[in-house]
Every structure is written in structure tokens, then in C-alpha cells.
Amino acid sequence: MTVVTYSEAWRSGLREEMNKDASIFVMGTDLQERGGHFSQVKGLAEEFGPERIRDTPISESAMVAAGVGSAMLGARPIIDLNFMDFAYGAMDEIINQAAKIRYMFGADLPLIIRATAGIALFGPQHNNSFESLFAAIPGLSVAVPYRPYDVKGLLKTSLRGSDPVIFIMHKKLTGAKGEIAGEDVFIPFGKARIAAEGSDVLIVTYGYSVEVASKAAELMKTEGVSVEVMDLRTVYPIDYEMVLQRAQDIGRVIVADEAPLFGSITGEIASTISEKLHSSLKAPVLRIGAKRVPIGANPQLVSASIPNVEDYQAAIRKVLTF
16 A cells, blocks of 8 residues: 555545546635645646636635535535635535535535644634534535545545535644555445554544544553544544444443534534443443633643543543442
């Protein structure tokens, strides 16, 4: 297998699919010369021309509306918002239009909205975690890959589908390297994977939190604790078959991400596990998440706002005390 960065994995999958399907094109800001804020389409404008890698004015509502219209007419647009925070400028187009087209008209809408999200040093307006918002909207699927392998595989699945996808890539993973598969490997939505095997505690998570959870799991080995880390890969649909099976097998569960706990994906998963497996669990389901504050620009404030490896270790020790 080829080893590439997280952003290069997106570019690899996109290039392959654009070569196969002339209806695929990308719209967004700073794409042609800059290649996107995270180099996600670097060089593709030279390969495919300005009609298929299209720069737009700074109007997220116009971008998404154009994407909706072109998808209804048979194209496969990717709207690249660069930062998921900017989706607020297109909420009517995403929630009231894209998500509802199939239900209103019975029509396909093969639209991808790609952006980076997650916590880094970008200030309060570029650091939000909106996965739970989009996952709660009927008609939308939400991909949150951790590995380059899954970036490429989930992108290919999205581009062969018929409904809108919110594709969220974490800022901190931009340069992370990993293997990718060939042209014919597709990652299905709603299919989690085990990132680290264990038997004492299960951590269910996604995106960059897989990195933090895996580091904590490795450190807990020195205390004789075996921690399993599950990477969801998509937060809608969620692979509840695997989540519930492994939760039942292990009996002690932590659900984690870096979004504020109130109204988060962690609450949805934790409540489902508790409802379905109440009598099988050895301890209450614990949750790890960020504090309910806007993310600051100061690095110390950022660190204080989101869970770190030590927080994961504390939660693992706590769930073992029940």
C-alpha cells in the first residue's frame, strides 16, 4: 500500500473518481492557486481545469445552493467550505434544501459538503465541532475519518452514493501519514473498526479523539489495564451492531469526543448503550468531552477546554472502580 498524508488521501481518492466520472467537480474558495486551506485539492486545478476545480466568491449559501441545483440536474458536486464553521452561512441550503430533496421530490442528491473541523489553534470562530448537529438532521450522512485509509475509502463511497454527505476532516490530522488502498476499495458508511484491541474497558470515539484514546490505552498497559478503542468512522449512520456487541462483551464503556458534552454524539451513544444493555453492564457508561465554552485563541485556553490523555486515563480508572 501507498503511504500518504491525510490531505493527500482525499486528493488521491478525488483524482481517481474525477478521472472515472466527468460529472464530479469541486467548488469553494482558494482552491485553484492555493489548493485549499489544507492542500486538499493542490494540483488538481492544473489536471482538471478551472471548470472542475472552481473558485467561488465568499458566499457559503451560494456555494451550497449551486451544489444542490447541479446535483439535482445530474452532476456530482463537492462543496468545499474549508472550515466547517462556515456552514452556518448555508444552513438553510443544507438543512432545508439538501437534506430534504429526496423526501420532498423523490430525487437523488449526490452532494458532498467537505470541511475541516475539530479543535486547534484557530480561535473561537474556526474551532467548532458540529457533528451532532448534522447527524441529527434526517437526510444527511456524516463521515468523520481518522486515518488516510478511511478518508479515501469513505470519499469513494460518498461519490458513488445518491444522497448528501457531510464530510468532516480534522485539522490536526492534515499532515498525519498512513496507508491508503487502491482504486477499488470502498469503506461503507455505518461500519466501525477496532483501532486497538482490549478486554477491560471499551472506548467508543471518532476522528482525532481516536488518537488521544489510543495513546491513553497504550499508557494504561503499564497499569495492567487492557483498553479497546473503537473508531466509528461515521457518526450517522452509527455502527450500533458493533458498538452494542463490544459493549456487552467488555461491560465497561467510555464514549468520547472533543465536542461539549451537552447535546453531543457521546450522549446519543451512551444513552443507547444504557437502554439496550442496562443489565449487562458492569459499570455506568462514562463520557468524555470538552467544556461548554467557546474555544479561545490562547493555547493554554485551548488545552484547558478539551480532554487530554490524562483525562482519558482518569476516566478509565474511574469506570474500573464500579
